[in-house]
Amino acid sequence: MNIAIIGSDTECIRILNFFKTHTYNEIAPTIVGFADPGGDPTCREEIHRSGIPLFEKYDAFFERDDINLIMDLTDDPEVFRDIIARKRPDVRAMNYQTSRLFLDMYRIYDDDKDNERGFLQANSIYKIVMNDLINEDVLVIAPNHQIMDANDALLKKVGLSREEIIGRSCFEVTHRYGCPCSEENCPCPLKETLSTLKPFSTTHIHLDLDNTERHVSISCYPLTGPDGIIGAIEISKDITKDILMQRSLMQQEKLASIGRLSAGVAHEINNPLTTVLTTAMLLQEDTDPNAPLYGELETIIKETMRCRSIVTALLDFARQKSPQMKRCSINVIVAETVMLTRKQSAFKDIELKIDLDQKVPPLLMDAQQITQALINLIQNAIESTESGGTISVRTELGAGKKNVRLYVTDTGAGIPSGLLEQVFEPFFTTKDSGTGLGLAITHGIIVQHGGRIEVASQPNRGTTFTITLPIGNGAA
DSSP: OOOEEOGGGGGGHHHHHHHHHHOOOOOOOEEEEEEEETTHHHHHHHHHTTTTTEESSSSGGGGGSSOOOEEEEEEHHHHHHHHHHHOOOOOOOOOOHHHHHHHHHHHHHOOTTOOOOHHHHEEEEEEHHHIIIIIIIEEEEEEBBBBEEHHHHHHHTTTOOOOTTSSSBHHHTTOOOOOOOOOOOTOHHHHHHHHSSSSEEEEEEEEOOOOOOEEEEEEEEEEEEEEEEEEEEEEEEOHHHHHHHHHHHHHHHEEEEEEHHHHHHHHHHHHHHHHHHHHHHHHHHHHTTSSSSHHHHHHHHHHHHHHHHHHHHHHHHTTTOOOOEEEEEEHHHHHHHHHHHHHHHTTTTTEEEEEEOOOOOOEEEEEEHHHHHHHHHHHHHHSSSOOOEEEEEEEEEEESSEEEEEEEESSSSSGGGGGGGGSSSSOOOOHHHHHHOHHHHHHHHHHHHTTTEEEEEEEETTTEEEEEEESSSSSO
């Protein structure tokens, strides 16, 4: 295995000694290059003595085809993101925290197993490495999927103590599965690592204490002992925010493209529709109301009006203007919007509740656009809720006072889980008479305000839309 290392400083001597003194059964690691942006003199001298090529910039590593692993010792997130973006797909990358884990495990290794003092010292340092030096979730897993250890970060997320988690299966704790992961749902990192005796990376969806889904990037490494393989170390990094941001960017690009198309189509269709509608109305005025033709003309007029309403919705969707930011009270906007929609909910015998957090400060926003977004959500809730149901609108000051959350919850029919990711897609609708543009317009408004909108739903139990808006200058 050919390894390229970026950064050095105080870790240089340790990592060189690590590869020189450690004995390997399955692989023969070779350091084929150092890129030392820091320029530490002691490190450079040691690298030259070892006969390892030294590079001023790490760009040279991406042009080579003989490198299997890139280790980043810079502790700079921007550097690691650049490595991930530019490396070849078959090249592994190890960030600063992961590299430190293995270096510290090497340091605490003690050949004298009968030395009680050495054991206690190693055990103490091991706990520090697991719980203080690594921010990601860490599991130590036996070949039979049983958990041998876990760090505090993972225990906190799953809501279990170390005594409760040890001995249980990894797939039971992180996925709530009754059997190991398979190719059908997600590849098992432990199985892949044990079968190849090489590191394996993949992405999974894990569940928190409250069953909230988290997208995680998993790196699994084989763990060997004196008698061979004893299991694996699995390090999981939460990438949920990155996934959601990526989806949001894709959604924005899609909305922009469809918006431009919709504007052109709407303008082209609007003129002939006006001609058809006007002609039909003029003909109807000169027709006997009892004549069969009168009813046919009435149908033409109604259907043309329906087409015009769709065109109007297309134009509203296409001309999403930049918000005119002014400092407004979100509570006042919510209260006024609920008053506008209360008659419509009362007509269906639906209770419309409101709960306003008085600690919510004024926000920079376009009051008219936020009102439009909220009306879209409440009208959708009314249409999906049967008589006797409930709709609640609630505001809340977010943790750390960095954002404000607005919840619209109904007790309606809900949305099937397979359709949740499509609800903000233009022209997607589950209603017979819907245009499928209301939620797309709402999504665009919230994104332009630097916020985000999320949906959670259970069939026959209701739906909750959550809008999160930043406190500050309105920028994302």
